[in-house]
Amino acid sequence: MSQQPIVLFDSGVGGASILKEIVERLPYEHFIYLADSKNAPYGERSPQEIINLSVKNTEYALRMNAKLIVVACNTATTNAISYLRTHYQLPFVGIEPAIKTAALNSEVKRIGVLATKGTLSSKLFKQTSEAFTQGIGVVEVVGKGIVEAVEGGWTSEQNFLDHLNIQVQAFIEEDIDYLVLGCTHFPYIIPQLEQLLPPHVKIIDSGRAVAKQTETLLMENKLKTSSTHPGEVEIYTNVDNVFHLKQLTKEIPNAVVRRDDF
Numbered sequence: 001m002s003q004q005p006i007v008l009f010d011s012g013v014g015g016a017s018i019l020k021e022i023v024e025r026l027p028y029e030h031f032i033y034l035a036d037s038k039n040a041p042y043g044e045r046s047p048q049e050i051i052n053l054s055v056k057n058t059e060y061a062l063r064m065n066a067k068l069i070v071v072a073c074n075t076a077t078t079n080a081i082s083y084l085r086t087h088y089q090l091p092f093v094g095i096e097p098a099i100k101t102a103a104l105n106s107e108v109k110r111i112g113v114l115a116t117k118g119t120l121s122s123k124l125f126k127q128t129s130e131a132f133t134q135g136i137g138v139v140e141v142v143g144k145g146i147v148e149a150v151e152g153g154w155t156s157e158q159n160f161l162d163h164l165n166i167q168v169q170a171f172i173e174e175d176i177d178y179l180v181l182g183c184t185h186f187p188y189i190i191p192q193l194e195q196l197l198p199p200h201v202k203i204i205d206s207g208r209a210v211a212k213q214t215e216t217l218l219m220e221n222k223l224k225t226s227s228t229h230p231g232e233v234e235i236y237t238n239v240d241n242v243f244h245l246k247q248l249t250k251e252i253p254n255a256v257v258r259r260d261d262f
Helices: 016-025 047-063 074-087 099-105 123-132 146-152 158-173 186-196 207-220 242-248
Strands: 006-010 031-035 068-071 110-115 137-142 178-182 202-204 233-237 255-259
Touching: 006 016, 006 047, 016 031, 016 207, 016 233, 031 047, 047 068, 047 074, 068 074, 068 207, 074 123, 099 110, 099 123, 099 178, 099 202, 110 158, 137 158, 146 186, 158 186, 178 186, 186 202, 233 242, 242 255
Parallel strands: 006 031, 006 068, 031 233, 110 137, 110 178, 178 202, 233 255
Antiparallel strands: none
């Protein structure tokens, strides 16, 4: 079973940022990544819709003989991972905004969270935030239009930058020193955020922590591959814009992008 693939899924291309971190940490594993761009964004959907989409992706992953599934989507994690863990036997790794890290390191005791509506309104996010932000001011902003811009490849266009600038004003006004990215699509706009935010603001995401947790679960469940050769990385998208996904994943060794329906 250790030679079976690790499967990741996200509401599109965003989770490729997580895939990159995990491949770097576990280069000998076989990976399959599912970009559910056809149904993006998840953040505006109801909790039940998010669960249904997560079940669909999980069932596809099982048909691909997954040994472990990474829910490479903050919205799907916060709304669906409890359901998935209850109804399926294999290990799941979820993604939560790195609030704890930001709260512990903030010198001014004010942090920002940029996430989707589905993440910010979820019970799991509220529990995590309450657990780690006692005495910390938290500025929450729903990132609107960002997922769509990353999916479409227009994050450098002026209209998008103007729209993003409006959204980050709350962080600037409250003088935060840490910005937590609560969506796997958002690391792709870090250069734009760095242009718009004051230079002292540190931007953090969950990629490295997720990679570390993936390795931990593999070891605990005796699922880590015994191979000493670089693993295959298969990337599937259910829309026709294969070129954009190839561009986002071109730095991942051995990555092959394919079109499929799931």
